[in-house]
Amino acid sequence: MNTVLSEIIETGLTKTALNGDDNVKVYSSISLSEGQFLQKIVRELDPTISLEVGLAYGISALFICDALNHRKETQHIVIDPNQHGGAWGDNWDGIGIANLRRAGYGDIVRLIEAPSYRVLPELERSGQRVDFAFIDGWHTFDFTLVDFFFIDRMLKVGGVVAFDDANWPAIRKVCRFVKMNLAYSVLGVDGLDAEPSLKRRLLENLLRREPFRRLLRAEAVTPDISIGLGGRCIAFRKNADDNRRWDHFVDF
Numbered sequence: 001m002n003t004v005l006s007e008i009i010e011t012g013l014t015k016t017a018l019n020g021d022d023n024v025k026v027y028s029s030i031s032l033s034e035g036q037f038l039q040k041i042v043r044e045l046d047p048t049i050s051l052e053v054g055l056a057y058g059i060s061a062l063f064i065c066d067a068l069n070h071r072k073e074t075q076h077i078v079i080d081p082n083q084h085g086g087a088w089g090d091n092w093d094g095i096g097i098a099n100l101r102r103a104g105y106g107d108i109v110r111l112i113e114a115p116s117y118r119v120l121p122e123l124e125r126s127g128q129r130v131d132f133a134f135i136d137g138w139h140t141f142d143f144t145l146v147d148f149f150f151i152d153r154m155l156k157v158g159g160v161v162a163f164d165d166a167n168w169p170a171i172r173k174v175c176r177f178v179k180m181n182l183a184y185s186v187l188g189v190d191g192l193d194a195e196p197s198l199k200r201r202l203l204e205n206l207l208r209r210e211p212f213r214r215l216l217r218a219e220a221v222t223p224d225i226s227i228g229l230g231g232r233c234i235a236f237r238k239n240a241d242d243n244r245r246w247d248h249f250v251d252f
Contacts, residue, residue: 004103005035005062014057015102017094024095029059030136030164034233037190038134038162041235042067045160047131048074051123053116053147054136055080058096060164064134065105074108077123077130079137081115117143120150130154136164144174152182152242159238160187166234175234176252183240190233 001009008014009032013023030038038060042050046069052061055078065076078096085091100109112119116137133151135144144163151161165171166189178184 002062002066002103004099005059005066008057008059008062008099014095014099017098026057026059028056030063031190031232034164034190035060035063037188037233037235039063039067041160041162041187042132045132047159049077049128049130050075050132050134051077051079051130051151051154052134052136053079053120053151054164055083055096055111056092058099060134060136061096061100061109062103062105064132065100065103065108068108070108075110076105076108077110077112077128079112079114079116079119081113083111083113086113117146120147120154124150124153128154129156131156131159133159133161134164135161139165139168139170141170141173144171145177148174148178152238155238157238157240160235161238162233162235164233167232173252175236178236180250180252181244181248182242184236184238187235187237189235 008026008029011023012026014026016022016024042064048071050064050068052064055061061076061078068074068076080092080096083092083096084094097109097111100106130151133155135147135151137143137147148161148163155161161184163171163175166175179186
């Protein structure tokens with residue numbers, strides 16, 4: 001783990017962008033468990049181009065960049081309209097990109113400071129392709145679905161897309177749409193690592209909204225699984241490009 005990230009995790013503080021001696025409390029970031037979950041995926045996938053919606057203090061980006069196999073073509077695209085101020089939520093005062101540069105990732109990170117609903121269509125139109133994406137932007141159903149829609153059009157078959165805060169109702173609803181209507185399979189969920197085959201099967205059932213009683217089988221189901229998406233981060237693997245009929249719809 002890079003020293004910038006380890007220091008933030010240990011102290012819960014991050015240096016400001018302008019003065020390396022000043023610290024501010026980190027109040028918006030993924031957890032250590034989520035970061036390690038993302039790192040495992042990135043290391044196994046070995047993406048060349050990764051993309052992230054939402055930067056904030058740069059914690060998730062530090063985890064992702066730390067796991068990337070840095071080679072000539074490697075690039076991590078981050079989209080954040082408020083990295084240096086803006087109308088969308090918090091102003092991060094440039095701390096996220098400063099942390100990435102301090103950690104030595106400035107040469108592989110491409111920061112785009114505009115709303116994702118404007119950036120992603122332009123990237124897709126330009127022919128941009130990605131191997132991995134992490135969605136952690138505006139957390140309403142419509143904004144998250146728009147983020148996924150354009151990322152899906154750029155994501156290569158075999159690539160992975162992960163959603164933060166999958167236990168939020170709006171994000172979970174998008175995850176149900178993905179599972180029910182597109183050629184994606186659940187790759188994993190943060191916090192549900194033991195007995196992966198059983199838990200993945202249970203998770204896919206939950207995304208299909210099967211009655212709870214159908215999940216209660218004699219397979220040593222633990223309470224944290226039975227209540228639903230116990231983890232905050234869920235990852236899907238893309239198995240095929242979209243080939244639905246023009247009128248396709250499965251309720252989710």
